[in-house]
Amino acid sequence: MSDTSEASREPVVTPVRVVIALCLIAPFVAMLWVGSYAKADPAFIGIPFFYWYQMAWVLLSTVLTVIAYQLWQRDQRARRGGTK
Template sequence: MSTPDVPTRGPARPGPYVIAGILLIIAIAVPLFVPAYALDEPRLAGMPFFYWYQMMWIPVTAALVGASYWLVTKEDRRRREAVRSATGAGEKP
């Protein structure tokens, strides 16, 4: 867990935030493009493609959101550690 008493004003790297944003855009935009999967075939266990494709996106979206969360929290921890080490708050007496 993060500690709210230490500010996250350390230098931010844009990479993790950009990657997290791209993952979230994929999770949102791909299922919204209905013409790509508005099909009956191929069927999976008798279920039309339209339905099983949408259900497939549930765990995929959960994984993409989880990866985004992990990237952002990892960067947040790195920034908090940078602030602690710069101010000496992480040192023990």
């Protein structure tokens, strides 16, 4: 085996991969930190904060996951040299 094929398989920490990790970790941190949203006020259209905050994170988690996926695909294409 050549040294270049072994080097390309080593895990590399890049700024893009850090952003990907943050996009995937943020929803977990937000939902596990219950003390930050365990309250009724401020209400939004009559819905207590506790509920609308969690529902907002469902949508935000979807957006963050899509962003992470697209960044990952771009990173993989760049590592392969732009083929395919």
